[in-house]
Amino acid sequence: MRIFVETVDAQSFTAAADRLGLSKQFVSKRIAALEKRLGARLLVRSTRQLRVTDLGLAYHERAQRILEEVDAAEQLITSQTAAPRGLLRLSAPMTFATLHLGAVIAAFMQRHPEVVVELELNDRMVDLIGEGYDMAVRIGALADSSLVARRIAAVPLITSASPDYLRRRGTPSAPGELASHACLTYGRARRGEWTFRVEGRVRKVSVSGPMRANNGEMLRDAAMAGLGIVSLPDFIVAAALADRRLVPVLDKFRPEDINVYVVYPQHRQSSLLVRAFSDFLAERFSATGA
Template identity: 40%
Template sequence: MRDSDEMEIFVEIVRQGGLSAAARHLGLAPSVVSERLSRLERRLGARLLVRTTRRQTLTEAGRIYLDEAAAIMAATAEMEARVRATVSAPGGMLRVTAPVPFGRIRLAPFVAGFVRRHPDIRVHLALEDRMTDIVGEGYDIAIRAAPVVDTTLTGRRLMESRRVLVASPDYLVRHGRPDTPGDLARHACLVANMTGQCRGEWRFGRGKDVRILRVDGVLASSHSELPVHWALDGLGLTQKSLWEVEDHLRAGRLETVMEAWEPDPVTFYAIHTVSTAQSHKIALFMGELLQPGGIDRAPS
C-alpha cells in the first residue's frame, strides 16, 4: 500500500469526524480504516488522534500532519489537473474574490493576461475587504491575508508584502515626524477596521525589538483604501503595503516615516476548497498565479 493511501485516509477521518463515517465515505470496512490509521501512527512513531467512544481529538502531531498532508494532496491534485489540462482545454466560469487593493493593483493585471491566454475561461473577480464565505458564496478561489484554518479549504502561500508607515508632506510640516512607536500617541492615525471601531493593532519591529500598539484612530473605515485617500488629504498617518502607496511615494504626495521601525509584513495566500482541487481551470489559474513572477506578470 502506498504511503499516500494512509495519508488520504487520515485526512478523510478528520474531515468526516470519525472512523465509521470515513469508512462509509471511502467505501471501506471500518476495520480497514482503523488498521491503516494505526499503521500510519506506527510508521510515524506518533499518536495523531485521541479517540474515545464519543469524540476524536487531534494531537499536536496530528495537527501538524493534517496541515502538511492537506497541502501535499492539494498540490498533487493541482499537478495532475494541470497535466490533464494539456490534453483537455479548460473552460467555463471562474469566480475569484480578493481584498480591494490587492485585487485592483496586483491581481487584476494578472487576470487580464490570464483570460487572453485562455479565451475559453471567463473570470468574475469580486473585490471585497470583508472575509467572504468561499463555499457558501460559491467562490472558486479566494486571496486572503491569513492562512487556512478550515480543513475543508487548502491554501498556498502567494507572497509576502512589506508594509510602511506614511503621511503627506503637509501633515508632517504641521505635526512633525514621529521617530518611535511611542510618538504615535501624539499623532492622528488612520485605520482600516472591519468591525466598525476606530481602533486597530499596529506592530513594529527593529531587529529583535517588537512593539505592539493599540491605535485609537481619528478616522477608520471598512474600505481598506480610504485611509490612503485620507493620508493624501493630510489628515494623518496610515500603515499600508508598499505596493499600495509606491506611486504616491515616487510622486512626493506621501512620505515614509519611522523607517527604523518597520511594520510587520503581511502574507497573502491563494485559497480554494479541497473538493475543487481537480478542476482544470482552477489548477491552471493557481499554477500560473503561483509560478515565479506570476502575480507580477503583465497582460499578454
C-alpha cells in the same frame, strides 16, 4: 446529489440555481424527488429560510465526500489531456486587483479560451463556501480555517503621513509614540493594531484615530489630506510616496513584508481550473516580484 449539496451550501434554492445554471423550479423538484426516493425529509422549507434537518446534514456530509471523490476521479483522467475550462468564481481585494490582476486574468484567459471568469472585487472577508466562490486572493495574516492557502507574493507594509500632518503634529521616532498621534486604521474595530520590528522582535502597537475604513485607497487619501498616519501595503501608497504627498515614518521599525495568498476550499483542490489559475498567479508574481 450535487444539486442538494449546492442548495445546502447556498442556503437557498435561488442561489443554488444561479450557481448551477438551472431554474429554481428544477432545483426544487429534483430535491423533492431525492427526498421521495430516500423516504426522508432533508430540508424544511419556509417563506423566510431554508433549514436542513438532522438527516439532511448527515446526507450532506456524505454526499460532499462522494462528490469530492467523483471530481478527483474525473480530474485524474482529464488532467492528462484536458485544458482548463468552465467558470471560475474569484474574489479579490479592490486595490490589489485593479493594480495587479487585470492583466494577469486577461493573459490567463487568452491562454485558456474556454475559461469564463466571474470576478468580484471586495475588501470584506467573503465566505468562499457559503457564497459559492472557487477561490480568493487575500493579503496579510490568514485566520485559521479549513481553506487551502498558497503564497503567491510578498509586499512591504509602509507607515506614512503627509508633510503637512508631520509639520503640525511632529514625526514619531518610535512606535510607542503613535498613541499620541491620529492614526487612520483599516477594519471595523475602533482601535487597531499595527506591527513593527523593535530590537529584533515583532511588537504590536495599539492605534486609534479619526477614521477607519475597509478600503486602503480611502485611508491613503485621508492621509494625503493631513488627517493622520497610515500603515498600508506599498502598492497602495507607492505613487504618493514617489511625489512626496506622503513620506515614510518609522522606517527603521518596518516589519517583515506581508504575504499575498490565493485560498480555496479543500474540495476544490482537485479542480484543474483552480490549480491552473493558482499556478499561473504564482508564476506571474514570482516573475514580476509584485
